[in-house]
Amino acid sequence: MKNLLTLLLVLVGFTASAQQYNNEWIQFNQTYYRFKVANTGLYRLPKAALTAAGIGETPVQFLELWNNGKMVPFYPSVPNGVLPAGGYLEFWAEHNDGKTDKGLYRLPAYQHSDKVSLLTDTAAYFLSINTSGTGFRHTDVVNDPDASVLPVEQFFTHTTGAYFTNMLNPGFAAVVGEYVFSSSYDKGEFWSSFPITPSGPLNHALSGLQVYASGSPQSFFKFGAVGNALNSRTIGVRLNSSSIKDTVMDFFNDINTSIPIPTSLIASGTATVQFTNNSAVTTDR
Structure with a gap:
């Protein structure tokens, strides 16, 4: 009897791709001067x-201002050349938010909002010199609204919200005699x-909404919530005493949804919101 050995060679082709490390904006032949901003303004x-x-x-035309890998426009007190004594650079800066946190989560959908960072509210800004560039500057231009032929806008769309920072919620857990929380950036x-809790609803009011009620577009109410117990x-x-949502959200599941609402519900300019937990378990959360 002969034993036949068949050798199968499988050739697999791999496509090369560049890994993103979020430092691609750095030019290693330039020096960057870092300063921190904790408040938007x-x-x-x-x-x-x-x-x-x-x-x-x-010269101001060779200066660059960076934050989170993007160039930030600034206004120099002179359009070109070296700043004189008493000269300055002005710019709008924002505190650190959660946009760069999204890549840390197991699934991007687990991040309900990117308004607040999990790590710090302090942003790092970098000033650098690039003699081959022209900077990213605001410049003075003539702005004569009386000469404009554009029609007058009757309203604009604005989002206002409450982004709670009362506690850092630990997220998904397995209950094995005690709560063992996921080591990943997980749901919740x-x-x-x-x-x-069932006996303690959350009440919150948003005021000063300046609602344009005459022919305004559809309004929406968006919220996110997550369960914190295995119940x-x-x-x-x-919303303003009208029920707009009643839904199942068992165990450690979450919800992140947007609900169309009649604009007439907030015509008073105030949105008083109440969230209730309707679990039969009195200690639920």
């Missing part, structure tokens, strides 16, 4: 600060309100 870098860093004699892991439950949402 208009900021001014005076000539004296640039001089102290050793770059006070750099985000800044949140305090727990909502069955439904949750209810009321």
Whole structure:
């Protein structure tokens, strides 16, 4: 008897792709001067600060301002050349948000909002010099609204919200005699309100909405919630005393949804919202 051995060779082709590390914006032949911003607002870098860093004699057209891998526009007190004594750079800066956190989650949908960072509210800004560039600057232009032929806009769409930071919710857990939480950035892991219990609804009011009620487009109410215990439950949402949502959200499941609402519901300019936990388990959260 002969034993026949068949050798099968499988050739697999792999497509090469560049890994994203979020540092692709850095030019390693440039020096970057870092400063931190904790609050959103208009900021001014005076000539004296640039001089102290050793770059006070750099023409403004060669300066670059960066944050989170994107160039930030700034307004120099002179359009070109070196800042004079008393000169400055002005720019709009924002505190750190959660946009860069999304890649940390097991699934992107687990991040309900990117308004607040899980890690820090302080943003890092970088000023650099690029003599081959022209910067990213605001410039003075003539703006004469009386000469415009554009029609007058009757309204604009605006989003206002409440982004709770009462506690850092630990997220999904397995209950094995005790709560063992996922080591990943998992479902329910985000800044949140305090727990909502069957006996303790969450009430919150948004005021000063300045609603344009005459022919305005559809309004929407968006919210996210997550269960924090291994219990069955439904949750209810009321807006200005009208029920707009009543849905099942058992165990550690979550919901992140947008609901169309009549604009007439918020015509008063105030949106008073109530979230209720309708679980039969009194200790549920």
